Amino acid sequence: AKEPVRVLVTGAAGQIGYALVPMVARGAMLGLNQPVILHMLDIPPATEALNGVKMELVDAAFPLLKGVVATTDVIEACTGVNIAVMVGGFPRKEGMERKDVMSKNVSIYKSQASALEKHAAPNCKVLVVANPANTNALILKEFAPSIPERNITCLTRLDHNRALGQISERLNVHVGDVKNVIIWGNHSSTQYPDVNHASVKTSSGDKPVRELVGNDEWLKGEFITTVQQRGAAIIKARKLSSALSAASSACDHIRDWVLGTPEGSWVSMGVYSDGSYNVPAGLIYSFPITCKNGEWSIVKGLSIDDFSRKKLDLTAQELSEEKSLAYSCLS
Numbered sequence: 001a002k003e004p005v006r007v008l009v010t011g012a013a014g015q016i017g018y019a020l021v022p023m024v025a026r027g028a029m030l031g032l033n034q035p036v037i038l039h040m041l042d043i044p045p046a047t048e049a050l051n052g053v054k055m056e057l058v059d060a061a062f063p064l065l066k067g068v069v070a071t072t073d074v075i076e077a078c079t080g081v082n083i084a085v086m087v088g089g090f091p092r093k094e095g096m097e098r099k100d101v102m103s104k105n106v107s108i109y110k111s112q113a114s115a116l117e118k119h120a121a122p123n124c125k126v127l128v129v130a131n132p133a134n135t136n137a138l139i140l141k142e143f144a145p146s147i148p149e150r151n152i153t154c155l156t157r158l159d160h161n162r163a164l165g166q167i168s169e170r171l172n173v174h175v176g177d178v179k180n181v182i183i184w185g186n187h188s189s190t191q192y193p194d195v196n197h198a199s200v201k202t203s204s205g206d207k208p209v210r211e212l213v214g215n216d217e218w219l220k221g222e223f224i225t226t227v228q229q230r231g232a233a234i235i236k237a238r239k240l241s242s243a244l245s246a247a248s249s250a251c252d253h254i255r256d257w258v259l260g261t262p263e264g265s266w267v268s269m270g271v272y273s274d275g276s277y278n279v280p281a282g283l284i285y286s287f288p289i290t291c292k293n294g295e296w297s298i299v300k301g302l303s304i305d306d307f308s309r310k311k312l313d314l315t316a317q318e319l320s321e322e323k324s325l326a327y328s329c330l331s
């Protein structure tokens, strides 16, 4: 029998946590033959709710779930974990300044970085979901210098999946037949959903999305803004965040990272920039990514037209500003 993999979910008593932990326990993240031990962290005011989630995990009798650690102690939560999904964070509340929210999250991610660095299993893979996701991941990277930077990523797979969903609806094709969209940059409204290299599987071979849509105005306008603003649209409709799709995409992100992306297709992940596509090095930026043997790499050499170039630069600019703001919170 396979050894269980220890999966940490922070903010486990929250909306996304509640949707995510049963998916992990059912094998949606690591596969149907991979036992797991769930580590759930939240803060003391959420203790009761967290214990309620633990009770439900017991009640669901998941065959793959070999244990549950539910705790408000960061060290206990991080000890021995192989995968860390960081969903916990400080939300922006009405009337709060950007800097105040950033400052709260910088201090959370700084301390959780140290706990992971000291107590997680070697080669632990980290996915940051909590907003501002890219910058939280960057802070985590800076304060966990012994964790290789390639092990620290943030979630833009939800945006990627949203883009696939929009194309599928527009063309009335199955979402599984659409591939190779790209989310560039920040998980924010400046992200750039790019379909210039995307294609659809048809009975007569793969066809470019641009050709099939045949309407550049839609692709350069409404398509982009719909994907950029989808999170807000869901909050407006549900009065709660997009927890189901965020949880599902977090499973997709880790599954593809660990088990690999299919031949000929890529996904989007926020990773530490090496300067590819003239994106400043030292930002956590979403790129087109393939994965093999548990390692990701940036898809190189794709052509970038003028329209795209401006969008790539704009979202990089926002990330540089976020980075400065985050650093100003440290001093």
Ligand code: NAI
Pocket (backbone or CB within 6 Å): 010, 011, 012, 013, 014, 015, 016, 017, 041, 042, 043, 046, 087, 088, 089, 090, 091, 108, 128, 129, 130, 131, 132, 133, 155, 156, 158, 159, 187, 231, 241, 242, 243, 246
């Ligand atoms: P939520 O407010 O329901 O849950 C957050 C949980 O984190 C709460 O239970 C809270 O007690 C906990 N928490 C706060 N500080 C913590 C700390 N220091 N350590 C551990 N836990 C802590 O929020 P929800 O809806 O689950 O969203 C979580 C985060 O994910 C938010 O930042 C949200 O903006 C972000 N998000 C990111 C998406 C992405 O695609 N990257 C998509 C949707 C949401």
